[in-house]
Structure formats: C-alpha cells, structure tokens
Amino acid sequence: MDIDLILRVYPYFLEAAVVTVELSVLTILLGLICGALGAAARLSRFSFVRFLGAAYVSVFRGTPALIQLFILYFGGPQIGIQLDAFEAGVIGLGVNIGAYMTETMRGAIISVDHGQAEAARTLGLSRVQAFQKVVLPQAMRLMIRPLGVNINAQIKGTALVAAISVVELTYTAQRYIGSTYKPFEMFLLAGVLYLIIITITGKFISYLDRRVRLP
Amino acid sequence: MTDTPFVQIRHAQKAYGELEVLKDISLTVERGEIVAIIGPSGSGKSTLLRAINDLDPLTSGEVILEGVQVNKQLPHRQYEKHINEMRQQIGMVFQHFNLFPHLTVRENVTMAPKLLKGLSSADADKLAEEQLAHVGMSERIDYYPSQLSGGQKQRVAIARALAMKPKLMLFDEATSALDPELVEEVNLVMKKLAEEHMTMIIVTHEMDFAASVCDRVIFMDGGVVVEEGPPSVVFQNPTQERTQNFLRKHLAQYAEGAK
Numbered sequence: 001m002d003i004d005l006i007l008r009v010y011p012y013f014l015e016a017a018v019v020t021v022e023l024s025v026l027t028i029l030l031g032l033i034c035g036a037l038g039a040a041a042r043l044s045r046f047s048f049v050r051f052l053g054a055a056y057v058s059v060f061r062g063t064p065a066l067i068q069l070f071i072l073y074f075g076g077p078q079i080g081i082q083l084d085a086f087e088a089g090v091i092g093l094g095v096n097i098g099a100y101m102t103e104t105m106r107g108a109i110i111s112v113d114h115g116q117a118e119a120a121r122t123l124g125l126s127r128v129q130a131f132q133k134v135v136l137p138q139a140m141r142l143m144i145r146p147l148g149v150n151i152n153a154q155i156k157g158t159a160l161v162a163a164i165s166v167v168e169l170t171y172t173a174q175r176y177i178g179s180t181y182k183p184f185e186m187f188l189l190a191g192v193l194y195l196i197i198i199t200i201t202g203k204f205i206s207y208l209d210r211r212v213r214l215p
Numbered sequence: 216m217t218d219t220p221f222v223q224i225r226h227a228q229k230a231y232g233e234l235e236v237l238k239d240i241s242l243t244v245e246r247g248e249i250v251a252i253i254g255p256s257g258s259g260k261s262t263l264l265r266a267i268n269d270l271d272p273l274t275s276g277e278v279i280l281e282g283v284q285v286n287k288q289l290p291h292r293q294y295e296k297h298i299n300e301m302r303q304q305i306g307m308v309f310q311h312f313n314l315f316p317h318l319t320v321r322e323n324v325t326m327a328p329k330l331l332k333g334l335s336s337a338d339a340d341k342l343a344e345e346q347l348a349h350v351g352m353s354e355r356i357d358y359y360p361s362q363l364s365g366g367q368k369q370r371v372a373i374a375r376a377l378a379m380k381p382k383l384m385l386f387d388e389a390t391s392a393l394d395p396e397l398v399e400e401v402n403l404v405m406k407k408l409a410e411e412h413m414t415m416i417i418v419t420h421e422m423d424f425a426a427s428v429c430d431r432v433i434f435m436d437g438g439v440v441v442e443e444g445p446p447s448v449v450f451q452n453p454t455q456e457r458t459q460n461f462l463r464k465h466l467a468q469y470a471e472g473a474k
Contacts, residue, residue: 113313115309115311115313116313116315118270118309118313119307119309119313119314119315119372120315120327121270122268122270122305122306122307123303123326123331123376123379124300124302124303124327124331124379125299125330126295126299127295129330133330134315137317138316141317214316214317214359214361215361
C-alpha cells in the first residue's frame with residue numbers, strides 16, 4: 001500500500017468529503033420535508049390524496065435512484081428543466097429518500113396506539129390538536145431510529161451523484177485513480193472517510209434517541 | 216325544560232354491514248343518576264357507551280344531552296366544532312387508561328383545560344393539584360405514567376377527565392384491565408364521585424360494585440336492553456331468563472376466581 005500517496009492526496013479527499021456532507025445534509029433535509037408531506041398524504045382523509053402519496057412511494061421506491069437522477073439531469077433539459085449537477089443531485093436524491101422516509105414516518109404514526117388519539121378526542125381536542133399534542137410527539141420518538149437507517153442509506157447513496165460528475169468523495173477517488181493507477185488506495189481512502197461521516201451521524205442519532213426517551 | 220331527561224338515547228341502532236350490534240335501544244338517564252350497564256361480551260354495551268360521545272357513531276338514532284343532540288349530522292367542519300364542544304362536557308375513562316405516556320401526570324391533567332379553556336399555567340396547575348388530590352394522586356404529580364401502577368394510572372385518567380368539569384362521566388370497563396388487588400382503589404374513587412352526585416354511566420363486569428353503587432342496572436344482550444331496574448331487583452329477582460342465565464354464569468365464574 002502506498003502510504004505516501006495517501007498522505008499526499010488526502011487533503012483533496014477531505015475537500016470532497018465536505019461536498020459529500022453538504023449533499024447529505026441537503027438531501028436529508030429535502031427528504032424529511034418530502035417524507036412528512038408524503039406521510040401526511042398517505043394518512044389523509046381524502047382518498048385521492050392518499051392515492052397521490054401511495055403513487056409517490058411506489059414510483060420512487062420502485063425504480064433505481066440512478067435512473068431517477070439520470071432522468072432529472074440528462075432528461076430534464078429536454079422538458080425545460082435546467083439544473084447543474086449538484087442541484088440535480090440534491091433534488092433527485094432528496095425526493096428519492098423522501099419516499100422511504102414517507103413510509104418510515106407513516107409507520108411510526110400508525111404504530112401509536114389508537115387509544116391515544118381517542119382519549120384526546122374524548123377530552124374535546126380537535127383532530128389536529130390530538131395529532132399535534134398527543135400522536136405526533138409519540139410518533140417522533142418512534143421514528144428517530146428508523147429514520148436513522150434511512151439517513152445512513154442516504155449518506156452512502158450520495159455516491160451516486162459521481163455518475164453525473166458532482167465532485168464528491170466517490171468521484172474524487174475515481175479521478176485520482178485516473179492519474180495514479182492506485183484504485184486500492186483511492187477507494188480505501190474514500191471508504192474510510194464515508195465510515196467516519198456515517199459513524200459520527202450514527203452517534204448523533206443514538207444521542208438524540210436517548211435524549212427524548214421516556215422514563 | 217325540567218321535563219327533558221338529562222341524557223336521552225332514542226332508537227339507537229348500529230350495524231357493521233349485516234351485523235347488528237345495537238338494535239333500537241332507547242333509554243334515559245337522569246341528572247345525578249348512576250347507571251351500570253352489564254351483559255356478556257359482544258352484547259353491545261361498550262358500543263352503546265361509546266356512541267354517547269359519538270366515538271362509535273350510531274347508524275341511526277339520537278343521543279341527546281340536556282336537550283342538545285350529540286350525534287348531529289352536520290357538514291364536517293361544523294360537526295367537528297360541535298362534537299368537540301359536546302365532548303368537553305362528557306368525560307370518559309377507558310379500560311386501558313390511555314394516559315399520554317410522553318406527558319407527566321400533571322401535564323396529562325392540564326393539557327386539555329389549557330388548550331381548550333385557555334387556562335393559564337398557574338390556574339391549570341392549581342386545577343391539576345385539586346383533581347389529583349381528589350383521586351389521591353398528589354404525590355405522583357410529576358411522575359410519568361410508566362412509573363405508575365395500573366390503579367394509579369386509572370385514577371389519574373379519572374382526574375384528567377374531571378379536570379374538564381364534565382356533566383357526565385362514562386366508564387368503559389374501568390377496572391377490567393387491573394390486577395385484582397388494584398381494583399378497589401379505583402372503585403373507591405368512583406364511589407366518591409357517586410356520593411358527589413356525578414352523573415355516571417358505567418359499563419362493568421363487577422356485579423358487586425354495580426349493586427352497591429348504582430341506582431339502576433341495565434342488562435344488555437344481543438344488542439338489546441333485556442332488563443333494567445334497581446340493582447336489588449335485577450340482581451335478586453331478575454324476571455328475564457337471559458338475565459338469570461348471565462348472572463348464574465357470572466356468579467359461578469366469580470366463585471371460581473375467588474378460590
């Protein structure tokens with residue numbers, strides 16, 4: 001293993017890791033928004049809205065994220081959507097992970113015992129109040145860990161945007177392989193940096209989960 | 216409107232498809248009256264109770280509280296507003312307590328009064344202290360529900376309902392989920408309410424409690440009221456064969472359980 005090479009190139013990888021973190025943060029934020037909207041749609045009183053939510057989930061979970069990304073980035077200009085690679089990466093992957101988060105959030109919400117909403121309604125709370133004050137706070141606690149799984153997948157999933165030439169970790173590794181012919185060292189270095197990002201995120205999620213845990 | 220009954224159920228009927236759970240039930244409850252509804256499981260007694268605050272809406276028929284129809288047919292928004300106002304006047308206690316696990320005992324009691332009656336935190340706290348003292352739960356005011364026994368949870372649930380100052384209290388098998396040694400503490404609280412002349416409709420399996428506390432017992436079977444009357448009559452001299460059979464079976468089980 002060429003340690004000297006690793007020491008020489010790692011600063012560039014760190015810069016690329018920052019881009020990976022940015023991509024992760026933005027796609028996860030967008031995913032959470034899409035997930036909340038998707039879950040609200042899936043649980044709507046109106047069957048048409050429920051259908052829209054279900055369609056969103058099945059389309060985005062039923063096709064490869066890479067295809068979705070290609071349609072948006074390469075196919076977009078054909079129908080008048082002009083995005084640079086980074087924007088396309090954030091939107092494409094954010095909407096994609098949102099479909100998974102929809103199901104996570106919906107699952108957490110419906111696993112709160114129905115008696116909870118019933119007790120709240122019996123006191124005279126409206127549907128919205130019962131949801132905000134009673135169901136949601138309990139569902140939020142239930143969804144932290146499963147959302148952590150989605151987030152973990154998404155961080156690794158940002159590697160896909162290398163395919164549309166966003167200069168993040170995976171793309172950077174590939175680029176240095178072109179000039180150094182050392183795929184082992186380059187991919188290993190990228191892998192270690194992913195591992196660090198994921199480990200820190202995992203710790204943060206565990207911390208959050210512990211903080212809001214009930215006695 | 217002195218001649219209007221306090222609670223009036225008129226021609227209550229409920230069906231799930233082919234299955235008729237309530238078959239044209241009519242009954243009235245006077246102010247301050249304590250009524251027990253007994254009967255085998257599947258007799259429709261819980262469904263009837265849950266129809267009173269429209270938690271399980273009737274297929275047809277009316278529930279009227281002090282001359283105001285509870286289960287009005289209204290457009291969605293208007294219905295929501297109406298039913299929330301009605302439910303504030305009707306307290307309900309569930310078999311499984313349904314305390315809010317993410318809130319402390321105090322917060323369980325203060326949430327609805329703060330949210331719906333605009334009580335300040337100080338006033339709501341005072342109210343919670345009063346209501347919890349009433350059910351003997353003052354010491355646990357800052358505990359979470361998971362830190363309480365079943366009997367304690369149920370007493371808090373009663374305090375939570377009472378904090379809305381309801382006119383009517385519904386009890387849906389309030390002691391059925393409790394360990395036998397915890398039943399008494401909840402019964403005592405209910406007896407206390409009875410002495411204070413709270414109007415109560417109580418679905419129960421506890422014949423002793425029904426006999427000692429209630430003014431009237433309603434025996435339901437197969438979605439109809441088979442027999443009703445003062446406990447002394449229904450328990451000691453039931454006229455209907457179905458009532459006799461039910462009580463015999465129930466007493467046998469009770470004797471079995473006591474061994």
